[in-house]
Amino acid sequence: MVSRPARLYIGLVVVLTGVLVTATSMAKIKGIWGLMPPAFTAPFATGHVPVSKPLIALVALVVLFLVCDSVDTPLSARQTKWSPSSAATLAAVVLLGPLAAAFVGASSLLSLRPKLRLPERMFNGAMHALSGLAAGGAYLAVGDWLKGLVYRHELAVYQHELAVYRHELAVHHQHDFAVRPQLEALLQNDLLALHRQWALVGLPNAGHFAIIIGAFAAAAAVHVLANHGLIWGIYRLNRGSGMLRREGLESSLPLLLASDFGYACLGLVIASLWHVMAWFSAALVLVTLFVARWAMGQFAEQQRAYAATMSALCQAVETKDYYTRGHGDRVSRGSVMIARKIRMSPARTEAIRFAGMLHDVGKLGVPTQVLQKTGQLTPEEFAAIQLHPMRGLEIVREIGFLYEAFTGIMHHHERIDGRGYPMGLAGHEIPEFARIIAVADAFDSMTTTRSYREAKSIEFALDQLRTGAGTQFDALAVEAFIAALDEERWPLPKPVRKPADPATVTVQDHDDPTAPLRIVDA
Amino acid sequence: MAGGTLAGHDPMAAARADPPRPPSYWQALDSGRLLVMAAAIMLVAAAFTGMAIQGHVRNVSAAFAFGGFIAFGEVLRLALPGGREAAPIAMVGAMAYALLIGLPTPGSAGQPFGPHINPNAVQVITVTAIGMGVGALPHIAAGRPSGLTGMCTRLITIACLAFIFRPLVPDVFAHLYKQGRPDLWELEFAIMAVLLLLGWLIETTVGALIRADDVGARFWVAIRDEMRLQWQLGLAVGASVLITVFATEAMGLLELAVFIGPLLVTQIAFRRYAGIRATYLQTVRSLARVTEVAGYVEEGHSRRVSHLAVAVGRGLGLPEPELLALEYAALMHDIGQLSLRDAIPGGATHLVSSAEQERIAGLGADVISEAGVLDEVADLVRCQSWPARGHDPAPPLGSMIIKAANAFDEMVGPSTDRHRSAAALDRMRQDPVAFDTGVVAVLAEVAGRRVPSRL
Numbered sequence A: 001m002v003s004r005p006a007r008l009y010i011g012l013v014v015v016l017t018g019v020l021v022t023a024t025s026m027a028k029i030k031g032i033w034g035l036m037p038p039a040f041t042a043p044f045a046t047g048h049v050p051v052s053k054p055l056i057a058l059v060a061l062v063v064l065f066l067v068c069d070s071v072d073t074p075l076s077a078r079q080t081k082w083s084p085s086s087a088a089t090l091a092a093v094v095l096l097g098p099l100a101a102a103f104v105g106a107s108s109l110l111s112l113r114p115k116l117r118l119p120e121r122m123f124n125g126a127m128h129a130l131s132g133l134a135a136g137g138a139y140l141a142v143g144d145w146l147k148g149l150v151y152r153h154e155l156a157v158y159q160h161e162l163a164v165y166r167h168e169l170a171v172h173h174q175h176d177f178a179v180r181p182q183l184e185a186l187l188q189n190d191l192l193a194l195h196r197q198w199a200l201v202g203l204p205n206a207g208h209f210a211i212i213i214g215a216f217a218a219a220a221a222v223h224v225l226a227n228h229g230l231i232w233g234i235y236r237l238n239r240g241s242g243m244l245r246r247e248g249l250e251s252s253l254p255l256l257l258a259s260d261f262g263y264a265c266l267g268l269v270i271a272s273l274w275h276v277m278a279w280f281s282a283a284l285v286l287v288t289l290f291v292a293r294w295a296m297g298q299f300a301e302q303q304r305a306y307a308a309t310m311s312a313l314c315q316a317v318e319t320k321d322y323y324t325r326g327h328g329d330r331v332s333r334g335s336v337m338i339a340r341k342i343r344m345s346p347a348r349t350e351a352i353r354f355a356g357m358l359h360d361v362g363k364l365g366v367p368t369q370v371l372q373k374t375g376q377l378t379p380e381e382f383a384a385i386q387l388h389p390m391r392g393l394e395i396v397r398e399i400g401f402l403y404e405a406f407t408g409i410m411h412h413h414e415r416i417d418g419r420g421y422p423m424g425l426a427g428h429e430i431p432e433f434a435r436i437i438a439v440a441d442a443f444d445s446m447t448t449t450r451s452y453r454e455a456k457s458i459e460f461a462l463d464q465l466r467t468g469a470g471t472q473f474d475a476l477a478v479e480a481f482i483a484a485l486d487e488e489r490w491p492l493p494k495p496v497r498k499p500a501d502p503a504t505v506t507v508q509d510h511d512d513p514t515a516p517l518r519i520v521d522a
Numbered sequence B: 001m002a003g004g005t006l007a008g009h010d011p012m013a014a015a016r017a018d019p020p021r022p023p024s025y026w027q028a029l030d031s032g033r034l035l036v037m038a039a040a041i042m043l044v045a046a047a048f049t050g051m052a053i054q055g056h057v058r059n060v061s062a063a064f065a066f067g068g069f070i071a072f073g074e075v076l077r078l079a080l081p082g083g084r085e086a087a088p089i090a091m092v093g094a095m096a097y098a099l100l101i102g103l104p105t106p107g108s109a110g111q112p113f114g115p116h117i118n119p120n121a122v123q124v125i126t127v128t129a130i131g132m133g134v135g136a137l138p139h140i141a142a143g144r145p146s147g148l149t150g151m152c153t154r155l156i157t158i159a160c161l162a163f164i165f166r167p168l169v170p171d172v173f174a175h176l177y178k179q180g181r182p183d184l185w186e187l188e189f190a191i192m193a194v195l196l197l198l199g200w201l202i203e204t205t206v207g208a209l210i211r212a213d214d215v216g217a218r219f220w221v222a223i224r225d226e227m228r229l230q231w232q233l234g235l236a237v238g239a240s241v242l243i244t245v246f247a248t249e250a251m252g253l254l255e256l257a258v259f260i261g262p263l264l265v266t267q268i269a270f271r272r273y274a275g276i277r278a279t280y281l282q283t284v285r286s287l288a289r290v291t292e293v294a295g296y297v298e299e300g301h302s303r304r305v306s307h308l309a310v311a312v313g314r315g316l317g318l319p320e321p322e323l324l325a326l327e328y329a330a331l332m333h334d335i336g337q338l339s340l341r342d343a344i345p346g347g348a349t350h351l352v353s354s355a356e357q358e359r360i361a362g363l364g365a366d367v368i369s370e371a372g373v374l375d376e377v378a379d380l381v382r383c384q385s386w387p388a389r390g391h392d393p394a395p396p397l398g399s400m401i402i403k404a405a406n407a408f409d410e411m412v413g414p415s416t417d418r419h420r421s422a423a424a425l426d427r428m429r430q431d432p433v434a435f436d437t438g439v440v441a442v443l444a445e446v447a448g449r450r451v452p453s454r455l
Helices: A004-027 A054-070 A086-096 A098-110 A118-171 A179-196 A206-239 A249-264 A266-277 A280-318 A327-341 A346-358 A361-365 A379-386 A388-396 A403-410 A432-447 A458-468 A475-487 B031-054 B060-075 B088-099 B121-141 B148-165 B168-176 B185-215 B219-251 B254-287 B301-315 B320-331 B335-339 B354-369 B375-385 B397-412 B418-429 B437-449
Strands: B078-080 B084-086 B102-105 B108-112
Touching: A004 A098, A004 A118, A004 A206, A054 A086, A054 A098, A054 A280, A086 A098, A086 A118, A086 A206, A086 A249, A086 A266, A086 A280, A098 A118, A118 A206, A206 A249, A206 A266, A206 B219, A206 B254, A249 A266, A249 B254, A266 A280, A266 B185, A266 B219, A266 B254, A280 A327, A280 A346, A280 A361, A280 B219, A280 B254, A280 B335, A280 B354, A327 A346, A327 A432, A327 A475, A346 A388, A346 A403, A346 A432, A361 A388, A379 A388, A388 A403, A388 B254, A403 A432, A432 A458, A432 A475, A458 A475, B031 B121, B031 B148, B031 B185, B060 B088, B060 B121, B060 B254, B078 B219, B078 B254, B084 B219, B088 B121, B088 B148, B088 B185, B088 B219, B088 B254, B102 B219, B108 B168, B121 B148, B148 B168, B148 B185, B185 B219, B219 B254, B219 B320, B254 B320, B301 B320, B301 B397, B301 B437, B320 B375, B320 B397, B335 B354, B354 B375, B375 B397, B397 B418, B397 B437, B418 B437
Parallel strands: none
Antiparallel strands: B078 B084, B102 B108
């Protein structure tokens, strides 16, 4: 399902990559942009150690890249996949230079994932090549700049020492013969030579490791940003704007970036190890990568299991009432839609998802006779219903949720005008979670069938919400919900028929704002 | 054993009916833990004395770099499933320091330490101990447990490695190096890999020793559990140590700063995994109480049944994954009652007809299998009403345990009165068809202890 603009975009990226790679390989600026290290161009550079078998190194890094790329890991149950292949590309940047990095990245074309189709392969290959090239450029640019900084700093130190020396000579009335200018020139040349004789590309030089680390950090950052920027572009074109938000990608983005940057550092570790064990360093690093992948996979699996168990338990709670089945799931969904619309933080969005799911769990503490009563409720029976948010809190209190999830469950029947229960809070005294859940709760109650009426239309329910905004509901939450419904389809449950077993039917719904509970006047 | 033969009035029964208080810190100290702590304290004392005699620190910058690394790793401890605690980054730092052969000097890569600059075993232990101590300070300041036992276990492991390896460095490894580069890095690699394996075995064994005492498991079961649960982390730590050692030898101490990035990401992955597992368990524990809030069963019933069931399972030598399934099943064993219109009086399921019991169990199992990921748990719940003997197919052990624990708790409740539990156990013994005799025997033992179990 590659859309037309996405095809264009892919084509653009591929062409851009091709042009840049050709241009750099033609230019071979300073001789170090090519695959071959500059040992051949600078024969007197004694401090520089090129990789002894560059072709073997290239093959080893391509293999490492393909292994990482072919077994990507889900970062969490619903969200993105992730692979630590950047380590291979960045190791190539240090050991062999930018063009080699682009080559390693382009090998993504041969990824062993069978599901990938040609446009996707082309895009992946071009994207990784481009990121590798950009990272290589950043590595050389920042590295040269740092080298210059260090050189100037050292020069200043030497000149200062020279000045002190000259001053001492003057104090002791000795003559500074004509040696001085020559000595100065000699020093400058020596320093320059010292910095020229080691190269950024090749086996990393232990004596200048701090410079290499600085340059590498820049390369890693550029790589991560280029990679995610290009992916973001294709997502946006393929699935429209707002997609990041809707699919919950936003919540995992910081973690994704941090993971990528952390594993990108492995590139420099591989390069350092190359001194000792050459290609075997890639194999050793792969062990740690696989353990991390195992842990991430376990996390995703547990998260899936957790969500499934939670929803199964909530359904069990709802079996008591035929008409409200699926209510928790839908309220959870609606609350999350509002939370995303008002740009709530990912952790809080996750908390409101669970709060919405569990908001009515305390109904179990209300005697069945009361829930299913046909006639008017006595004040005592109404009090029993009013207690259900507290009962819910009692059940979930020990779960390690955000505290706010509890406030959402406890206060989801408060009203803005202060006439709600259990505490009679008003306006902004009511926690934000509760104000949001209240809207989703009432909406779902109205749009589903009850024993005493058919399901109302979405438009009718939204009208009711608008009417109640400011008195019963929080106006902002209502507005956000209406806006979110414009973007996203609401999954209306299938219309239900009256069940054969009257034991599972309630005749009054405490959530329904169109049909308030009937209570005997005291 | 709290047998059923005790007779006569017990004047202390009323006093004992109080719920058991959690044991204080010193009461929780048992023989294995004490042994490990004593060994570690003696090691630290010996190392500090040794350092005092030596009078100076060899290679100060390396000592500070690795000490800081260890402290940092100790701050970022990792809670693993089952209430375990590990400090993988601290362990990587300490093991790498114990196995480090040399550092590059200006002008040449990888110079092995000579006899006078080689940090000896005494220094390695001292640096590790100080690093761990500093790293534990934030935990203590934040009011978290100090994790002393874990630190002692780690220190003993490091000490073993250091005592074996450090003396070899100036004598053996110096010859392996020519012109600043190991000629036979494969040999060095192999020796280190063997030592790391040894270190892992020591750490798991000591850990299992303490755990067996902690939760009342058998030692061999505990060792098997530790190995099964820790091998992935052990592998990651081992590979990371090798990487750290060789890369630091080539590039110097700055390499530690580079490698901390990937280590942190790996640690985060483990932390997230352990975190969601803990939340999962907490959620099931809490939601299992819906039957209590709804008035179907007595207050605290599911929690007590799960404690009993896990303790019995442990007594019968079940491995930890099965114990986890057993705990989930025991927590949710009454969930089928939610489908009943009216609660069974007193929640006493063992009093209603067996057909009805089986129907309720089946309803509960259906709810659980709805999740799609807990089929094993659903099976345990489904078979919980089957008699131990004469049923075809025979019920799984976990179901028999839940059946016994459930019946026991429905008869005894939160009371710890010995006569009441003795009478209940007697009744169960007289019905060997319904209740497995082996399970009841262990249950009697567990009921005699009545120590809340941990998982």
